Amino acid sequence: MKKQIVLKSRPVGKPTADNFETRLIEIPTVAEGEVRLVAHTFSVDPYLRGRMSDAKSYIAPFQVGEAIVSGLVAKVVESKAANLKVGDFVMERLPWQEEMVVPAKGLQVVDEKIAPLSYYLGILGMPGLTAYFGLLDIGKPQKGETVVVSGAAGAVGMVVGQIAKIQGCRVVGIAGDDAKNEYLMKELHFDAVINYKTVKNLDKALDTACPSGVDVYFDNVGGEISDAVIAQINKGARIIICGQISLYNATSMPVGPRIQPSLLKRSAMMQGFIVSNYVHRFPEGFKVLAGWVSGGLLKYTNTAYKGFDQLPEAFIALFEGKNLGKLIVEVS
Template sequence: MEATQIVLASRPKGTPTQENFRFEKTTLPALQDGQVLLEPVYFSVDPYMRGRMNDAKSYVPPYQVDAPIAGAVVAKVKESKSPLLQPDDMVLGLLPWASQSIAPADQLQKIDTDLAPASYYLGILGMPGLTAYFGLLDIGKPKAGETVVVSGAAGAVGLVVGQLAKIQGCRVVGLAGSDEKVSLLKKEFGYNEVINYKTAGNLDAALKAACPDGVDVYFDNVGGEITDAVIRNINFHARIVLCGQIALYNEAEPAPGPRFLPIILTRSALIQGFIVSNFSKRFPEGMQQLANWVKEGKLHYQETVIEGFEKLPEAFLGLFTGENKGKMLVKV
């Protein structure tokens, strides 16, 4: 049985390019007891994958050169040699970028497509939604009336963070990279103010105008100069949720930046990094609450869906140029 897979051809230096990926044919082995044959339906592309392209120690092992890229995938079961799954079941798993794959049934999560569309399990009911839920509520601890600032506000996580903050009764300010995203966040996702950081000029002044009472919670998806500016505007006892640093992922050398720890010190602020898997034992709780809010109409979502297995590298690279509004997915 033949399949096409996408492997890491070389480790990128700086921003990845198409040359770092290679398509190749592979022959799948015979299905063994306890395994299922899968046909992918949706592939997730996520910023954290950039870190796995480096040969560096992190919270997940690096991708290996000449081995398939892997990530979160929603797939349909084509054949099964396991009592756990039947043909046509829809599942979620960490799977290779391949046109077909074989996986142990006990390492896959069967999903309910009557509860929500299949793609939502890679977005609002998947890693991005859970990241927003636990990061904001457990670390940010927003209180009604506080000001919450979100960078990368139009991304997969940011869209959910802003809405969760509104549910908690907060004033929500976002940072995004285009006027189209600014309009989307204000009109469809309830953000009180949104700053286009590419055209704002003086970010400090823009933040002071958007946050006249200062910043109580900062959900940081971006890092870099945006974070430097937000931290200069934090309040006493502010909480900074360190979720992502996409502005820095492609830098070959660490860029010198403002040393903001004196501000953290003098304003008695908390800054905490986290990985969503820290909360893995509570995933069912998070998924249930997010699903309830979706059903109640309190949470809305947006996806950027690119069609075609061959478009996976292009979709991934688009994350670093802001091509996505909401979750970036590739549909097969």
């Protein structure tokens, strides 16, 4: 019997441990074309919160009583598939289980010799690709422009800031912790950082950090932080809506200043997106990101919880802003 974590109830507001339940399940035998996997490292992501609600979104909701599914790097321990052998590592969206039997088809093989396994969930995985396509394809930052990123110390945000630096932009990060901001300044060479939790006047801080205004805003957070940034956009600004983590736990329709007049006055553009829109270009993104990583232009860090049982706690911690970089749970 192996452990599985299911959605016990849909969260109302901030998720709690009570929304999850651990069960023991039988792992079936391996049929032709299938493999048995042992979980190695789980990805824990803000977008999972959306799937825990039953509102219409870009991805179907989780069902109560069924396993949570997220990105997982797993080890093949038994194989009846020609293309996978015991000892291979694979990555896919897979259930929160210690072990599982799945079809081999569609599993992406990942290679520890090219990059540490956790990278395939982070800088070379979904968050890295999200930063790459969102910033470059939608934001189109030009040399000398000012790029502001919210959730700057998160898995996506810290890649966005570094790619913007590679493009020759002034990069301003917004995060909620001094230690995170120090990392962004000292290790990732952001030009300015703002701690939105301790700053006295966010408008003034943004004005100081962005003396030439804001040309590109990569938004992971939404809410009042975004109101303040949007108030300082330049003509022709591009706003990339990647996440709205400040609103994911809202229990009523969030309201705020209407932004259409600002977009109108500045001929500005705002675009929502999800990385899967770019699935046909993933190989390109992976190649460029891997090149930047191996060339030392992109640094990467993560926050790791240890042990399968930590999955719910790690997920809840996302909404407390505890993670620096990608949040992962290492199982084995």
